[in-house]
Amino acid sequence: MPEQNGIGAYAAYLPAYALTGTSLDGAEPPPGGPARGVAAFDEDTVTMAVEALREIAAGTPAGRQLLLATTGAPYDGKTSAGIVHEALGLDPGVAAADLRGHRSGAVALDLVLRGGATAALADVRTTRPGAPDELAQGDAAAAFTAGDAAAVLLARAGRTAEVLDRWRLPGERHDRVWDERFTAEILVASGREAARRALAEAGLDAVDHVVVASSNARAAAALRRALGGSGADAAVERLTGHTGAAHPGLLLAATLDTARPGQTILLLSAAEGADAFVLRAGDGVGSARGGRPVREQLAARQDLAYGRYLRWRGLLDVQGPARPAAPAPAAPPMHRRAGWKYRLEGGRCDACGAVTTPPGRVCASCGVAGGTGGGEKVTLRDRVATVVSVTRDHLTTMPEAEVAIVVADFDDDGLGGGRLSAYAADVEPAAVTVGMRMRPTFRRLWTTDAIHNYFWKLRPWGATTDDD
Structure with a gap:
């Protein structure tokens, strides 16, 4: 177990591609518009988890857990985290497990902060072509190991609210979404109460950084206003889209990139209720990051044409070469x-x-x-x-x-x-x-x-x- 509940090291992985427009006729998107990160055709939640964890997870000791939090694991019924474990070459005594669902990212963070686990939060988000939130969803991964160099947990609070907000049935590819005007009220109420309890437990009236993650854009905006957020987290989200289970980890990583030792952070994830964490940046936060900062990765991305994105996602059926499929591995x-x-x-x-x-x-x-x-x-x-x-x-x-x-x-x-x-x-x-x-x-x-x-x-x- 770590000496203190907290984060010892962290990393984020953003795919090399960004989608800024959804026009098939070649029309240029307006400048300064939103963008979403796009995983390449050969990437999924497992590969992105490996890329995020490879810089920080090598020293995970036997007896700890390796967690993969996602809404889109490549296998059902098989533990996808086991593939991540093998690719990282971790000790066989490290147990690997999957966490599923929109709230799984916050749960994985909690298990890192309070249970000493190592976790990757990764998601590939796909909507139907032309969906209103097509550019509002994105792909990314974030990874965390236990310790206290990057951040120390001061308080944590959660609330559960059973609400039909965002869901899909087994075998379906795209999420279904209820009217956000209804679900926003429930998520805002849960988020404000969880934040109030966490801040009270930490003995704080205000924090230096407010980070809000919610797939309900209306709820996220309301919570940022209510909690006095600067909007720095929203600025990152505008360039990545909401990255599903990875989103609270991604926004936290972007905040740790700029946080100074001793500064306080309120991280609030509003999904089927809310999870609130109050953290204090550790003395080693400046050197605790693995890989490149989030904003540096954002600046290095390549623009992706919409038609190419549709082919990569299998949303546009095109004729391939007359060549047999590659054999399946045994x-x-x-x-x-x-x-x-x-x-x-x-x-x-x-x-x-x-x-x-x-x-x-x-x-x-x-x-x-x-x-x-x-x-x-x-x-x-x-x-x-x-x-x-x-x-x-x-x-x-x-x-x-x-x-x-x-x-x-x-x-x-x-x-x-x-x-x-x-x-x-x-x-x-x-x-x-x-x-x-x-x-x-x-x-x-x-x-x-x-x-x-x-x-x-x-x-x-x-x-x-x-x-x-």
Whole structure:
């Protein structure tokens, strides 16, 4: 258990794409309008959770929990958090569990703050084309580990209200929404009472930062006014959309990015009731973040055309190439080669020290047989590689006209290097060049026979994408 209830480290992950308009006729959206984050066609809640957690979760000790909070897990009946656990290479003694529903993000935060868990809050939000809130929903992930460096919990209060606000039936893809004028009254009443109780328990009349997360825009605006919020959280939301279960975590991460030690934060999540947390920024808040700040990620996003977004989401049915679907992965080899598939582990040769990928019985460098079989396993997932060749595939079964496949050599750094052949991600195929620096990113390659095939791709690594 942490010495104090609170947050030891945090991170946020925003996809590389933003949608600013919903016109199919090419009309330009008005300047300064809202935008939503869009997960790429090969991303889902599992892959985004891995990207958010990979910077901060490595030290999660056995006996703790790894939680995935989402409204859109890629599997029903199977624990999606287990895939995240495997990709991060966590101790097998760390229990993995899913939390579902619109309130699950706040519950996951509570279990981090008071129970010492490690959690990822991730969601991919999809509406029907033309829905009034199409740009008001978005995709993102946030991650938190227990401790007290980033923030300390001063008080917490919650209220439950059974209300038909936002829901969908099993097998449905899009949420149904009741008239927000009715549900806003219930959520505002729950939110104000939860905030009042939390502030009273903390002994505070006011705080330095007010953060409100609610998919009901009318309720969120009313609660911000009632609690004296500055609107900084609303400004972030206008550029991301409401990111479902991830939203309270995303807005909290954006606030911690700018908070100074000792400042107080009221985080209020209004969904089927309300959850209020009063936090004090820790002495280490400035160094507790993993990865880039939220606003820096927002500034680096690429604009996405509406038609491309519809193809990615499967909302626009287009004719693909006459090419058979990729074969489905099988359970036995996935289990036997989990180190390579999920953690991108190569084998270091006992004879020459080079790394062979995937691990094999013969060293790819010196040719010694058996040298990598029992040798040290080296993970390449957090290392940077340089592209040495590029191929552009124009017959891909993915929802793109073409994709780039690269061969890249990993930096040696005294660890033996290694080579990877992989798809390029988050970059136009024509922009991929020999010499480009890239870093692995966990993605979903395809889905066949109801089995999701996860592996690592390579995305550009540099001043415009990530910190080196």
